Amino acid sequence: MDKTDLLIKNYKKSQIRFRNVMVLLSLLMAAIFTVGLSVAQYPITFSETIKILIDNLNNTVDIETYDDWIKNEIVINMNIPRLITGMCIGLILSVSGAIMQITVRNPMADPFTTGISSGGLLGASLFIAYGICLIPTLTGNTAIIVNAFIFSLIPTAIIMLVTSFKKNISPTMMILTGIGVMYIFSASSSLIRYLADPTKGAEIYRWSLGSLGKVTWDNLYMVVIAAFVAIIAGILLSSKMNTLSQGDVVATSMGLNVRRLRLISLIICALVTAVTVALAGSIGFVGLVCPHIAHALIGRNNKLVVPCAAIVGMVMLVGCDIVSKVILTYGLPVGAVTALIGSPIFIYMLIKSKKQSW
């Protein structure tokens, strides 16, 4: 009786903790969003931003000077889509990371360390350098996006192929297969970039750095849809993930098809991450670090971890993006900022992980 009481008490405690953490993180997110509205290389004051927003909502925009026009343009057509993109991509990466770390049983798994981004880069390089697109009728940015998307799925496809030939494949081997493919793809993109002429090479380089600025109102819907898919999949899978984290044997004895769950979650992660790679390039460390932050905040129950990781991811990516816009004279690629901020956490995590058993 005492034990049950204690369990109930602990459960309630964790629920309350979860609620508090979520409220705090949401407030933080809202604050960052508000700040992010007016941050740009071009100076815009906060009150001007509010005025522009209200004018746009009331449809009373009046543009008299070039200055007015550019400010309106920055706030409405650059900052807002960029913030929404940042939120969606942060959510996607973080939730995919959380799902992958549990299902392939490795704390270092994330959509990028397992090679999805390398496929995207190869696809983009092929089009930028030689105009090769898998769907030949497309041109311009659409072609890059489509190419990157399709190529990002190849490492996962190869993992699935290997899995279907070898029946009792371990999750370790699934990851390593992805990494092997990643190395081959990276070598190919290096060669392409090297043999292409310098201007195109530089363009590929810029593409590879990762930036949230490429998304506009026109293609924003893609990341929004992907974000919804990611969070819904995460929530639906979370109870199965809880079972799986008890170990393969226990999970199987509880009627879970472990292999199928692994494949399904890999496919979902690959699909949603491919969208982010196609639109924003590779942004590392978000998917690696955020799920661990979520664990540190609210423990190991995946039903709580998934939403918490989602919002941590949003905060981290949007925050890093804002920093990336103002740091140094020219700004930095957001991938570099996430690496700079994420890596100390990552190293701390590695050192601390000594005590935990994965």
Added chain:
Amino acid sequence: MNQNPEHDAVTELQKSYRSYIMKKLIFIGICVLACIAAVGISVTVGARPVSFQDVYSIIFRHLMGTTYTPGSTEWLEDFVIWNIRVSRSVFAVIAGAGLAVAGAVMQGVMKNPLAGPYTTGISSGACFGIAISITLGFTAMNGTMSLPTVILAFVFSLVPMLIMILLAPKENVSPATLILTGVAISYLFNAFTTVLMVTTDEETLADVYEWRLGSFTNITWSCIPVSFGLTAACSIILYLLSNKLNAISMGEKEATSLGININQLRLIMLSLASLMVASIVAYAGILSFIGLVAPHIVRLIIEGDNRFVIPGAAAFGATFLLLCDVGARILSDVDAIPVGVIVSFVGAPLFLYLIIRQSKNMW
């Protein structure tokens, strides 16, 4: 006749041990011969069409101390052969051997078949050190300003190494975790390098980029002393420590009971390996996978005795890199393809193959 069965068993054992050693020595001998042959081929391949015999007579005459009037055809040919091809081949031998030894040692120390200078991120760390030295103005790329660059590269290669030391002794760290960590570390250092490079112009970027891929284009004789000195010294020390490495591979308790201070040994061996890698990366950039694949293949053939794996891997790695370089120059006679790309193209599928083949018993 057999008065002393015990003695007999001993001779039997000695015999089988001798043949066990012989097999390994023969393999190493073959690798060394292959390496010499590869050097021989390597000096005859290049943009300037000089016939096979001529190449050797030029090298011979150079060694005899013949000098030519500057500007003449003979002078030019002598310059091309001696200062470009021979120096390049010598460097390829140093780099291939050094990286392979570093890889063999790392695999042994971490007891992880997928460890290597590239997969653990040590090369990327060194690469970042070099990017710093380039922005500070110590241009490593023309081979003139060498020592500060090597030192910076070494200092930054220690960062991933320390992470690996923290990670490696844990029993529950799988090869996958190590490699994923290596990938994450590479991401990190690439980001740092990007931060440094983001302000430079497109041409410098292209230069740095070529060098990051791993290229022998700028190798001259002035690159040789530092890299040769460090690689040779580190390799010899590591070879002398190979008995202790064998003890480690039996298990931590066994090694400790033999009086080995495991943590100290790990630190020393990995630091030496990093130093060696740094001295190579400083001149040639990242040459991926040699350090992983060469020792691995050698282990497949002659099994895990590190006293033989280390020299075997050195000879094999040197041959492998020389052949990749020859391949790069045959594919493009103006030296447009960096050797690192060829190495990755050969090495990455081998890596994938090793993973799939080994799925069950990862050491």
